[in-house]
Amino acid sequence: MNLHNLLDFAPVFDNMGKILSGFWATVRLSAAAGLFAMIIGTAVAGMRVSPVPVLRAAGTLYVNVFRNTPLTLILLFCGLGLRDTLGLWTHADASLSGYWLAVLGLSVYTGAFICESLRAGINTVPLGQAEAARSIGLTFPQSLRLVVLPQAFRTVIAPLGSVLIAMIKNTSVALVAGSLEAAAVMKQMFDDVGGTIPIFIGFAAGYMILTLPTGYFFGWLAKRMAVTR
Amino acid sequence: MTTTAQKPPQAPTRRPRKDKASVLFDVPGPRAKRRNWLLTLLFSLVFLAVIGLLVWKLAQKHQLDGRLWKPYTDAEVWQNYVWHGLWNTLKATIVAAILALAFGVVFGLARLSDHRWVRVPAGAVVEFFRAIPVLIMMFFALAGPPIIADAFNRVISPVSGFEAVVAGLTLYNGSVLAEIIRAGINSVPKGQWEAGYSIGLRKGGVMLRILVPQAVTAMMPAIVSQLVVLLKDSALGYIIAYEDLLNSGFYQVKGKFGNLIPAAIVVTVVYVAMNMMLGYFANWLERRSRRNRRSSAKIVNAPPAAGMESGVPAA
Numbered sequence: 001m002n003l004h005n006l007l008d009f010a011p012v013f014d015n016m017g018k019i020l021s022g023f024w025a026t027v028r029l030s031a032a033a034g035l036f037a038m039i040i041g042t043a044v045a046g047m048r049v050s051p052v053p054v055l056r057a058a059g060t061l062y063v064n065v066f067r068n069t070p071l072t073l074i075l076l077f078c079g080l081g082l083r084d085t086l087g088l089w090t091h092a093d094a095s096l097s098g099y100w101l102a103v104l105g106l107s108v109y110t111g112a113f114i115c116e117s118l119r120a121g122i123n124t125v126p127l128g129q130a131e132a133a134r135s136i137g138l139t140f141p142q143s144l145r146l147v148v149l150p151q152a153f154r155t156v157i158a159p160l161g162s163v164l165i166a167m168i169k170n171t172s173v174a175l176v177a178g179s180l181e182a183a184a185v186m187k188q189m190f191d192d193v194g195g196t197i198p199i200f201i202g203f204a205a206g207y208m209i210l211t212l213p214t215g216y217f218f219g220w221l222a223k224r225m226a227v228t229r
Numbered sequence: 230m231t232t233t234a235q236k237p238p239q240a241p242t243r244r245p246r247k248d249k250a251s252v253l254f255d256v257p258g259p260r261a262k263r264r265n266w267l268l269t270l271l272f273s274l275v276f277l278a279v280i281g282l283l284v285w286k287l288a289q290k291h292q293l294d295g296r297l298w299k300p301y302t303d304a305e306v307w308q309n310y311v312w313h314g315l316w317n318t319l320k321a322t323i324v325a326a327i328l329a330l331a332f333g334v335v336f337g338l339a340r341l342s343d344h345r346w347v348r349v350p351a352g353a354v355v356e357f358f359r360a361i362p363v364l365i366m367m368f369f370a371l372a373g374p375p376i377i378a379d380a381f382n383r384v385i386s387p388v389s390g391f392e393a394v395v396a397g398l399t400l401y402n403g404s405v406l407a408e409i410i411r412a413g414i415n416s417v418p419k420g421q422w423e424a425g426y427s428i429g430l431r432k433g434g435v436m437l438r439i440l441v442p443q444a445v446t447a448m449m450p451a452i453v454s455q456l457v458v459l460l461k462d463s464a465l466g467y468i469i470a471y472e473d474l475l476n477s478g479f480y481q482v483k484g485k486f487g488n489l490i491p492a493a494i495v496v497t498v499v500y501v502a503m504n505m506m507l508g509y510f511a512n513w514l515e516r517r518s519r520r521n522r523r524s525s526a527k528i529v530n531a532p533p534a535a536g537m538e539s540g541v542p543a544a
Contacts, residue, residue, distance in 0.1 A: 006376070006377060006380035049253055050254075051253075051254040051257060051261065051265060052265045052268045052269055052272070053265075053269075054268075054269040054272055054273065055268065055269075055272055058272070058276065064501065064505060065497070065501060067504075068457070068461070068500060068501040068504035068505050068508070069461075069497055069500055069501060069504075070461040070462070070463075070464030070465075070475060070500060071461070071464075072464040072465055072467055072468065072475055073464055073475055073479065073493075073496065073497065073500065076467070076475070076479070076480065077493055080480075080483065080489060081489050081490075081493065085287075085290055085292060085489050086286050086287065086290060086292075088286075122253075130253050134253075134254070134255060140253060140254045143253065143254075144253065148253065158533055158537060159533075161533070161534065161537060162531070162533050162534040162537065165534035165535070166534065169361065169362040169363075170362070171362075172362035172363075172364040172365060173362075173364060173465065173468070175468070176467075176468060183362060183364050183365050183368070186365055186368060187368055190368055190369075190372040194372065194376045195368070195369055195371070195372025195373040195375070195376050196373075196376050197373065197376075197377070200365070200369045200373065203361075203365055204357070204360075204361045204365065207360065207361045207362060207365070208357070208360045208361060211360045211361075211534070211535060212360055212535060215360075215533070215534050215535055215537040216537070218534075218537060219533070219537040222537075
């Protein structure tokens with residue numbers, strides 16, 4: 001029995017700097033991708049309920065394509081297609097171009113899910129609200145912005161939180177687009193030191209520190225902001 | 230008797246096509262119609278400009294040449310790359326789906342146990358695997374077992390990509406399914422199990438004869454929706470060098486023939502078609518269980534992410 005090797009936490013503490021910089025990259029990716037995904041998701045949700053048929057169709061197409069394509073494929077296309085073939089987003093600093101490509105892929109993918117959550121929220125807004133908005137002469141963008149979306153957002157805080165947490169976990173795929181974050185650091189350590197349990201536990205704990213409080217926060221926020229009807 | 234059957238007075242053949250009104254906007258009048266046309270035109274122009282730019286860029290790099298589709302006229306390419314990869318993806322998905330269901334049933338029911346020492350560890354396992362990325366589970370499934378075996382002075386054969394993919398997919402999706410199953414059982418009204426106990430059934434009897442049959446209809450849509458997630462996540466196999474559809478049908482084809490766009494289109498179409506079919510199936514199941522009068526359970530939504538209290542209003 002060689003239990004020393006099995007439960008040796010030394011590699012985790014020796015490489016703490018590397019691990020923390022990996023998770024810092026994860027946080028930066030999550031923050032940027034979360035922001036852009038919210039913008040994309042809200043815009044596409046607005047398109048999907050708009051009076052213009054072409055916008056509705058484009059929104060539906062967007063959601064159906066990006067929601068049903070594996071994120072790995074999207075990010076791989078960003079790396080192989082947009083950067084290597086088309087030469088877009090190339091930057092002297094390879095890690096920077098990888099970062100922005102990963103942000104692009106993640107936000108395009110997550111945006112489709114945010115759109116669908118938001119649309120479910122729009123459906124929960126009572127008929128009378130939208131009718132009242134129309135009857136006082138608000139135009140479609142006005143009623144969406146002032147009456148419908150604020151209520152829709154409040155009802156879907158919990159599902160949006162779930163989408164964002166899934167996105168935080170999905171940043172682990174970003175290594176496909178050449179962005180090195182926590183999962184990539186773990187892979188590298190597995191290659192260097194071997195796949196020991198302590199390293200796995202260390203990285204799992206790191207992800208849990210990111211996902212669980214986010215979950216508690218959104219659960220709390222959803223309760224606090226719940227629309228009483 | 231004449232053969233000319235009397236026809237009802239014909240409805241006007243061409244009804245003015247009404248733009249569908251919704252709660253959010255009125256049926257467009259003349260001004261709104263003009264505005265909508267303007268927006269349509271504007272959006273189409275922007276859209277076409279973006280597509281045009283992309284096409285121009287791609288054509289410049291000779292990515293749109295017809296010859297790049299040539300490999301797909303060869304049956305061997307389909308056989309050795311696309312079908313080969315698709316089969317591996319389906320294999321991993323089906324095996325992982327079955328194992329995840331078993332995992333979900335065991336841990337979902339364990340979380341409902343009356344015994345604290347069963348309920349708490351089961352809850353910890355489920356929350357743990359729901360809170361971490363699938364990819365790092367796959368990395369560990371690939372690299373961990375040989376090290377563990379080594380600690381016990383055993384040598385085991387290296388874990389295959391297939392095994393690692395299935396392990397990762399099973400643990401994550403099994404944990405989500407456990408939550409769905411727990412929510413499904415909980416969605417059966419209290420009166421149902423009270424009635425079960427009052428006619429003298431024991432715990433197992435109430436579970437098997439009263440709760441499970443009603444819960445199954447309630448959670449089927451959520452289970453099928455989770456299978457879409459499982460199928461999509463199987464593409465993570467590419468990262469650990471499993472020859473799935475993404476690896477074999479896109480990466481390898483692109484590497485061999487240099488046909489980025491055709492390879493991407495083929496693989497995307499296959500993935501989107503498979504997932505949309507599963508998605509429609511889930512929607513159909515949901516409509517069907519909504520009509521179902523034999524089950525008193527409410528339909529289960531996708532469970533909130535780890536860390537969130539269940540019972541938050543789901544949309």
